Amino acid sequence: MxxxxxxxxxxxxxxxxxxxxxxxxxxxxxTYDVTAPADARDDAPAADVKAKDAKGGAGKGGNSPAKSADGDDVDCRKAKCVALTFDAGPSENTPRLLDILKKEKMHATFFMLGKNHVVKRPADVKRIDAEGHELANHTWSHEILTEIEPAKAKLELSRTQDAVQKITGKKPTLMRPPQGKTDGEVSKISRDLGLAQVLWSVTAKDYQTNDSALITKRVLDQTERDGIILLHDIYKGTVPAVPGILKELKKRGFTIVTVSQLLSPAKPEPGMVYRP
Missing domain, CATH: 1.20.5 (Single alpha-helices involved in coiled-coils or other helix-helix interfaces)
Incomplete structure (x- = not known):
């Protein structure tokens, strides 16, 4: 016994x-899965690598502008790439920003807010899409996703997904969590909604200043190959800084791309966190 x-x-x-x-x-x-753009490219499926190689993407730095948002016209395995992203719009500043990008023949990724932005400026959303930029999700009302219930976090993302699709016929495949805060639950929600998460390596902290010269300096001081630049097209000092930023980055040999171009031949993986 x-x-x-x-x-x-x-x-x-x-x-x-x-x-x-x-x-x-x-x-x-x-816990959640994190990878850098270069690692994502290195781990791309063989079939995607073969398809990319067959298309022969450009690879000579700033002299080879990325012409589309599908990754076909630039090869960041060869080119010195940096992704340009804008958060929290569209706003009254966005049309001017789009004019600048069109003139420079460059494309960016726009992480858009649903409430007070996407739904109130559908013409800007349509133009972002029509001119070859990448549509992305920055939640509905900028709630910190790690601080709210999962059901509410899912709604924050799904409402913006639906709003963008209603306007453009497309659902974003990328999202940026407010303040960059994510966790295992947010990653699961993102995966369920078909969204990869994108953080950043360069921030001008343009929410703190309208000094365009300072914004420019902060970006240029931090930018390195395979970086992801975070700016906001809702602040007055940001858009005036963009021409100078683009000019100097080109001078330094950078090719300015969208996030998906930066990752190509890999495709954004839902739930994954991409961080340089």
Whole structure:
């Protein structure tokens, strides 16, 4: 007949099991998959690499502008690429920004807010799409996704997905979590909605200043190959800084691309966090 376990030992084992369960639960919530653009390209499926090579993307830095948002006209395995992204629009500043990008024959990724932006400026959303830029999701109302219930976080993303699709016929495949805050639950929601998550390596902190010269300096000081630049087309000082930023980046040999072009021949993987 087995010996009866002592109360002290039973209590100790119960405590250990509880602690183990808590660690597993916390790690499950906290973990998510992260990869850098260069690693994503290196790990691209062989079929996608073969297709990319067959199309013969451009590869000579700033002298080979990226002409479309599908990744066909530039090869960031060869070119010195940097992705240009804008958050929180569209706004009254966006048409001027689009004029600048059109003149320079460059494309960007626009992480758009649904409420007060996408739904109120559908003509700008249509133009962003029509001119070859990349449509992306920055939630409905800029709620911090890690601080709200999963159902609400999902709604923050799905409402903007639906709004963009209603205007353009397309659903974004990229999203940027407000303040860059994500976790395992947000990654699961993103995966379910077909959204890859995109963070950044360059920020001008243009929400702190309208000084266009300072914004330009901050961007140029931080930009390196395979970087992702974060700007906002809702602030007064940002759009006036863009021509100078583009000019100097080209001078330094950068090819300015969308996020999907930066990752190509890999395709954005839903749920994955892309961070330089």
């Amino acid at each position: 087995p010996k009866k376990m002592s109360a002290a030992r039973s209590k100790a084992i119960a405590g250990l099991l509880a602690a183990t369960s808590l660690v597993l639960a916390l790690s499950s919530c906290a």
